[in-house]
Amino acid sequence: MNDAVTEQVSNIMHEIFNKQGALQALGARIVHIGRGTCETLLPMSPAASQHHGFFHGGVIGTLGDATGGLTANSLMLPDYDCLAVEYKINFLAPAKGEALIGRGKILRAGKTLAVTSVELLSLNQGVEKLCAVMQQTVFAIEQK
Amino acid sequence: MNDAVTEQVSNIMHEIFNKQGALQALGARIVHIGRGTCETLLPMSPAASQHHGFFHGGVIGTLGDATGGLTANSLMLPDYDCLAVEYKINFLAPAKGEALIGRGKILRAGKTLAVTSVELLSLNQGVEKLCAVMQQTVFAIEQK
Amino acid sequence: MNDAVTEQVSNIMHEIFNKQGALQALGARIVHIGRGTCETLLPMSPAASQHHGFFHGGVIGTLGDATGGLTANSLMLPDYDCLAVEYKINFLAPAKGEALIGRGKILRAGKTLAVTSVELLSLNQGVEKLCAVMQQTVFAIEQK
Amino acid sequence: MNDAVTEQVSNIMHEIFNKQGALQALGARIVHIGRGTCETLLPMSPAASQHHGFFHGGVIGTLGDATGGLTANSLMLPDYDCLAVEYKINFLAPAKGEALIGRGKILRAGKTLAVTSVELLSLNQGVEKLCAVMQQTVFAIEQK
Numbered sequence: 001m002n003d004a005v006t007e008q009v010s011n012i013m014h015e016i017f018n019k020q021g022a023l024q025a026l027g028a029r030i031v032h033i034g035r036g037t038c039e040t041l042l043p044m045s046p047a048a049s050q051h052h053g054f055f056h057g058g059v060i061g062t063l064g065d066a067t068g069g070l071t072a073n074s075l076m077l078p079d080y081d082c083l084a085v086e087y088k089i090n091f092l093a094p095a096k097g098e099a100l101i102g103r104g105k106i107l108r109a110g111k112t113l114a115v116t117s118v119e120l121l122s123l124n125q126g127v128e129k130l131c132a133v134m135q136q137t138v139f140a141i142e143q144k
Numbered sequence: 145m146n147d148a149v150t151e152q153v154s155n156i157m158h159e160i161f162n163k164q165g166a167l168q169a170l171g172a173r174i175v176h177i178g179r180g181t182c183e184t185l186l187p188m189s190p191a192a193s194q195h196h197g198f199f200h201g202g203v204i205g206t207l208g209d210a211t212g213g214l215t216a217n218s219l220m221l222p223d224y225d226c227l228a229v230e231y232k233i234n235f236l237a238p239a240k241g242e243a244l245i246g247r248g249k250i251l252r253a254g255k256t257l258a259v260t261s262v263e264l265l266s267l268n269q270g271v272e273k274l275c276a277v278m279q280q281t282v283f284a285i286e287q288k
Numbered sequence: 289m290n291d292a293v294t295e296q297v298s299n300i301m302h303e304i305f306n307k308q309g310a311l312q313a314l315g316a317r318i319v320h321i322g323r324g325t326c327e328t329l330l331p332m333s334p335a336a337s338q339h340h341g342f343f344h345g346g347v348i349g350t351l352g353d354a355t356g357g358l359t360a361n362s363l364m365l366p367d368y369d370c371l372a373v374e375y376k377i378n379f380l381a382p383a384k385g386e387a388l389i390g391r392g393k394i395l396r397a398g399k400t401l402a403v404t405s406v407e408l409l410s411l412n413q414g415v416e417k418l419c420a421v422m423q424q425t426v427f428a429i430e431q432k
Numbered sequence: 433m434n435d436a437v438t439e440q441v442s443n444i445m446h447e448i449f450n451k452q453g454a455l456q457a458l459g460a461r462i463v464h465i466g467r468g469t470c471e472t473l474l475p476m477s478p479a480a481s482q483h484h485g486f487f488h489g490g491v492i493g494t495l496g497d498a499t500g501g502l503t504a505n506s507l508m509l510p511d512y513d514c515l516a517v518e519y520k521i522n523f524l525a526p527a528k529g530e531a532l533i534g535r536g537k538i539l540r541a542g543k544t545l546a547v548t549s550v551e552l553l554s555l556n557q558g559v560e561k562l563c564a565v566m567q568q569t570v571f572a573i574e575q576k
Contacts, residue, residue, distance in 0.1 A: 049165040050165070058208075058210060061202055064202075085373075091228060107562070107565060108525070115522045133547075230547075236395055257571065281518055310481060313478065334456070334457065336453065337453040351490070353489050373522070374522040376519070
């Protein structure tokens with residue numbers, strides 16, 4: 001099975017991602033896009049941290065939100081873009097290390113609504129550790 | 145009734161807030177602290193925006209998370225600091241304008257766990273509009 | 289301002305409510321319907337309880353889900369019925385007493401999606417106590 | 433690796449489960465308990481249904497809440513019992529069929545807080561279909 005998105009969809013996804021100032025300011029990037037899956041990465045920096053030097057919970061939520069949106073968009077684009085309706089995140093462990101990884105998968109790919117699940121892992125001296133999990137709902141917006 | 149926190153608690157709260165790189169990078173600030181309430185503000189900037197120029201959902205979540213934590217800390221400090229266990233946010237309207245306002249109130253002030261509710265409002269040409277709501281759970285960490 | 293729903297909408301809401309076996313088995317009932325608000329009541333019974341004799345968390349969630357759906361339906365009917373997309377509940381205190389009260393209000397009344405907020409209160413010897421809060425998203429289904 | 437719980441823990445879990453009136457009224461039962469995993473089953477009945485004859489969203493939440501609690505208790509008992517702090521459920525598809533299955537796994541097994549993930553599947557003419565997913569936080573209560 002070929003799970004790759006088309007080059008057109010991949011290009012639109014990178015274009016939307018790169019226009020988001022919040023993701024650019026954090027240095028986040030797309031690592032891989034599949035059909036209904038996505039991997040992202042966000043390096044540690046002062047702008048990503050809280051007062052103990054770990055990744056800030058809001059930044060972990062931001063990468064989760066972005067990763068879930070990409071995951072849904074991999075199945076919605078080019079006809080629809082998506083908008084987050086809501087998300088919920090549980091923190092499992094302090095997120096420390098050189099980077100944060102987001103891994104999304106699609107749970108429901110509806111015409112109007114999609115539901116995604118995102119795992120957030122810290123990368124600490126090369127070792128991955130699950131530090132948060134998110135469930136997210138997005139809404140499809142028709143592109144003109 | 146006097147709902148003000150002590151000067152000591154207010155000082156610790158500002159100190160913790162100012163040490164959080166993620167909040168500093170976004171230019172967020174504390175507007176008011178009461179006992180079990182809190183108001184914050186985050187100005188629009190490229191680092192706060194998504195691709196249509198609205199506030200990014202992850203940034204709205206970040207201000208919500210920070211505001212809820214401050215709300216709980218107003219009752220927990222100086223003996224305990226708090227750590228977010230989880231949060232959930234529903235988006236109600238696109239958040240556009242010159243600033244984002246966070247308003248938190250305490251729903252449960254337990255010895256170990258606190259629950260907060262946070263409203264996020266956009267400030268657009270001086271007009272406030274409710275754009276998201278959050279429920280959050282935090283855990284008390286004893287300070288040495 | 290007149291916040292009452294029409295008799296037609298009230299009748300459809302009671303009819304839908306009364307056809308839900310889960311709500312009937314629990315003896316739940318509608319106390320009041322406004323435009324974008326709703327109050328419900330569920331009496332204590334073995335079918336509503338957990339092992340300490342309090343209301344079961346799942347039953348509190350069930351009343352919350354039903355109350356939020358009614359709240360949205362008060363603005364959607366007769367053209368649309370609603371379906372829950374997701375809900376999230378935080379428990380604030382053990383729910384003990386003779387009844388559980390659900391109070392819903394609309395946070396967003398969109399064409400396709402609505403967001404509700406529901407407070408769940410225990411009624412113990414006539415005294416109300418907030419025991420849980422819910423945020424819920426519902427989806428509008430066109431009625432033929 | 434032996435993932436079975438001790439007979440003592442299994443007995444306490446069944447005892448607690450059987451004392452919960454809400455679960456008894458719905459005919460729910462424990463299918464399997466592992467260390468950090470759990471499977472439950474709830475048969476279709478009028479008490480479990482909504483107005484289209486599907487499983488009621490509140491009942492799906494009830495089975496999810498119970499399954500997550502059992503999952504955490506498999507690691508907490510006999511010294512601690514657990515209490516739900518919050519849960520969040522996303523509905524993926526209408527739940528129709530002869531039974532509902534709950535499958536829980538532990539995401540975080542802390543001393544005070546545990547986080548679980550629960551999948552809810554409908555069993556329709558013997559075919560399983562994922563219909564909802566839950567994230568839940570529980571709190572450990574020391575047993576005297």
